[in-house]
Amino acid sequence: xxxxxxxxxxxxxxxxxxxxxxxxxxxxxxxxxxxxxxxxxxxxxxxxxxxxxxxxxxxxxxxxxxxxxxxxxxxxxxxxxxxxxxxxxxxxxxxxxxxxxxxxxxxxxxxxxxxxxxxxxxxxxxxxxxxxxxxxxxxxxxxxxxxxxxxxxxxxxxxxxxxxxxxxxxxxxxxxxxxxxxxxxxxxxxxxxxxxxxxxxxxxxxxxxxxxxxxxxxxxxxxxxxxxxxxxxxxxxxxxxxxxxxxxxxxxxxxxxxx
Numbered sequence: 001x002x003x004x005x006x007x008x009x010x011x012x013x014x015x016x017x018x019x020x021x022x023x024x025x026x027x028x029x030x031x032x033x034x035x036x037x038x039x040x041x042x043x044x045x046x047x048x049x050x051x052x053x054x055x056x057x058x059x060x061x062x063x064x065x066x067x068x069x070x071x072x073x074x075x076x077x078x079x080x081x082x083x084x085x086x087x088x089x090x091x092x093x094x095x096x097x098x099x100x101x102x103x104x105x106x107x108x109x110x111x112x113x114x115x116x117x118x119x120x121x122x123x124x125x126x127x128x129x130x131x132x133x134x135x136x137x138x139x140x141x142x143x144x145x146x147x148x149x150x151x152x153x154x155x156x157x158x159x160x161x162x163x164x165x166x167x168x169x170x171x172x173x174x175x176x177x178x179x180x181x182x183x184x185x186x187x188x189x190x191x192x193x194x195x196x197x198x199x200x201x202x203x204x205x206x207x208x209x210x211x212x213x214x215x216x217x218x219x220x221x222x223x224x225x226x227x228x229x230x231x232x233x234x235x236x237x238x239x240x241x242x243x244x245x246x247x248x249x250x251x252x253x254x255x256x257x258x259x
Contacts, residue, residue, distance in 0.1 A: 019110075023118050023121070026115060030119055030121075030122035034126055045129075045133065052073065052138060061197055061198055064199060066228070074220060074224040076134055077130075077131060079191060080130040081127060081156060081219060085127070085164045085167060086183065089119065089123060089167040091184075094176040094179035097171060097176065098176035102115075152223060152227065155222045155237070158238060159219040161248075163215060169248055172258075194211070200217060215240065225237070
């Protein structure tokens, strides 16, 4: 028997992978799972694209002066963030919690905050694909975007943080069936009343003040100010999104139940 074998030296040594590698692997798994889910694909990709094409091509809603696609494209980009960061994440996380997936992952070498980081990375990857697809479609329809791309990116990131917090809060406190119904209902209500397709000035004045405080309204209006009007930093809309992000993520961290 050789000295090495007698010493009991083995390669590779068993043990957990480095944390960044675990997060990347989990994020890649989360992304593939979302993209293979037909219902999620319908919600996150097909519906926003169809709405953009339909309402840009057909004069159904009065979008005011200028090209319809110039008004609609920023709102649809906001809708894409809503569908992925809030609705899709709430539903998938809610059912993972129901079936014990989160409990099992919580007992793995990947820490819970690492799992949430992986989910966030997955959301950002899917959103990047959505933004790319919707931008290509909008440009083909005649969209003429303006403004600073860095400002657009900041709005999208704050919107993602706000909707992620709210989605995780819903998934971590309600039953899976209630999350499924509630997330879809919120999606429809915000689509109709959040300034995505219908301008907020079409609503009664008494309702406009409240609607302007919704995260989807702040995201849509902020993107529209930059991409359609070429405005600078929309501080008011950024402040609304920041408040929603702090409240949503803070509440999710406090009340999320893993079982």
